[in-house]
Amino acid sequence: MSSYDEEAQYEAIASSYNVGSLPKYGYGMEDFDQEFGAYMPTEIKPKILLMGLRRSGKSSIQKVVFHKMSPNETLFLESTNKITKDDISSSSFIQFSVWDFPGQIDFFDPTFDADTIFGGHCEALIYILDAQDDYMESLDKLHAIVSRAYKVNPNIHFEVFIHKVDGLSDDQKIETQRDISQRANDELLVAGCDSIHLSFYLTSIYDHSIFEAFSKVVQKLIPQLPTMENLLNIFISNSNIEKAFLFDVVSKIYVATDSSPVDMASYELCCDFIDVIIDVSYIYGMKEDNETSAFDSQSSSIIRLNSSTILYLREVNKYLAMVCLLREENFARQGLIDYNFICFREALQEVFGVRARASLVRERNQNSLSFNNSISKDWDGRV
Numbered sequence: 001m002s003s004y005d006e007e008a009q010y011e012a013i014a015s016s017y018n019v020g021s022l023p024k025y026g027y028g029m030e031d032f033d034q035e036f037g038a039y040m041p042t043e044i045k046p047k048i049l050l051m052g053l054r055r056s057g058k059s060s061i062q063k064v065v066f067h068k069m070s071p072n073e074t075l076f077l078e079s080t081n082k083i084t085k086d087d088i089s090s091s092s093f094i095q096f097s098v099w100d101f102p103g104q105i106d107f108f109d110p111t112f113d114a115d116t117i118f119g120g121h122c123e124a125l126i127y128i129l130d131a132q133d134d135y136m137e138s139l140d141k142l143h144a145i146v147s148r149a150y151k152v153n154p155n156i157h158f159e160v161f162i163h164k165v166d167g168l169s170d171d172q173k174i175e176t177q178r179d180i181s182q183r184a185n186d187e188l189l190v191a192g193c194d195s196i197h198l199s200f201y202l203t204s205i206y207d208h209s210i211f212e213a214f215s216k217v218v219q220k221l222i223p224q225l226p227t228m229e230n231l232l233n234i235f236i237s238n239s240n241i242e243k244a245f246l247f248d249v250v251s252k253i254y255v256a257t258d259s260s261p262v263d264m265a266s267y268e269l270c271c272d273f274i275d276v277i278i279d280v281s282y283i284y285g286m287k288e289d290n291e292t293s294a295f296d297s298q299s300s301s302i303i304r305l306n307s308s309t310i311l312y313l314r315e316v317n318k319y320l321a322m323v324c325l326l327r328e329e330n331f332a333r334q335g336l337i338d339y340n341f342i343c344f345r346e347a348l349q350e351v352f353g354v355r356a357r358a359s360l361v362r363e364r365n366q367n368s369l370s371f372n373n374s375i376s377k378d379w380d381g382r383v
């Protein structure tokens with residue numbers, strides 16, 4: 001395709017969006033397409049808010065999931081006393097900002113700017129509720145926040161993390177979740193806010209549940225998710241693979257998986273697998289300049305477990321890895337799997353390419369607009 005044709009195609013894509021529905025999501029596209037990756041405007045990255053009472057575990061979650069802090073180190077975290085914004089973009093496929101709120105913040109204080117906080121690109125509100133504490137006060141706060149946020153922006157996804165469940169037995173976990181979800185929903189019903197949907201997750205930073213819950217929250221923000229799931233379904237059925245995950249390597253959040261149910265043990269195995277690969281790559285795979293990442297286009301790995309299962313990792317782009325679980329006998333035709341993987345990768349590239357291109361056109365239009373404005377100002381000045 002000539003560059004003129006491409007330009008015309010980009011313009012057509014861009015004009016099919018109106019300004020309000022322009023692509024809102026940022027992804028690390030560099031490896032998919034060097035040119036388009038740089039054009040994701042920062043101001044349209046989605047926001048995820050972390051809210052909850054003091055000491056419920058908000059900062060710990062953020063540090064453990066996005067900054068590789070070990071859970072034990074969170075014991076020494078100081079209380080947050082102002083809103084902290086963390087831009088998850090430089091090293092990750094999923095580009096968004098996480099806003100950590102101090103537990104004591106008063107949402108009814110006139111200085112609290114609800115329109116700015118809940119409006120704009122606020123996509124998800126995660127409410128952290130400490131399951132080891134008396135949760136009645138926390139439930140009241142949940143109700144107040146959710147109803148306030150819903151008034152400003154009814155499109156927010158409301159997610160409730162019933163957190164610190166490492167201290168509870170399996171029966172207690174189920175009972176706590178049932179009790180909390182019933183009370184929270186009843187309160188909304190009484191207040192006439194039954195159109196608000198709350199999703200509940202049992203989480204702890206001491207196991208993989210927090211990564212799994214965050215994965216599900218993030219997946220809701222990816223409009224291409226159904227397409228990715230379909231592609232993964234086609235890939236696994238044509239390659240005799242049991243399960244495939246698409247992982248954001250840095251955070252170990254899985255951005256997509258095939259439609260078969262996720263078994264927690266498999267997910268944990270894949271997370272540990274990624275850790276092993278990164279550690280081994282740091283030791284043996286790094287170039288001397290020490291500036292290259294331990295995960296790069298050369299990254300691929302096979303681990304044979306003594307349960308006749310194979311774990312197979314392939315690099316998709318700079319940030320994403322595909323991790324597959326399959327029976328040992330089905331790995332005999334590795335060439336077929338590799339070929340199917342390349343087809344999958346190309347398809348994914350096309351899916352994300354459309355949005356990246358539309359974003360590029362928008363950025364170009366904005367640049368040319370501001371250039372024209374600056375010329376006219378300059379001209380006025382000289383007159």
Ligand SMILES: Nc1nc2c(ncn2[C@@H]2O[C@H](COP(=O)(O)OP(=O)(O)OP(=O)(O)O)[C@@H](O)[C@H]2O)c(=O)[nH]1
Pocket residue numbers: 052053054055056057058059060061071073074075076077078079080081101102103104163164165166167203204205206
């Ligand atoms: N047992 C257990 N403790 C946790 C978990 N997550 C966090 N904690 C502990 O909870 C305490 C409070 O955690 P923080 O992350 O500082 O809580 P916060 O909600 O940010 O607190 P504020 O900044 O005061 O609003 C720390 O001692 C953490 O180690 C968890 O999953 N299980």
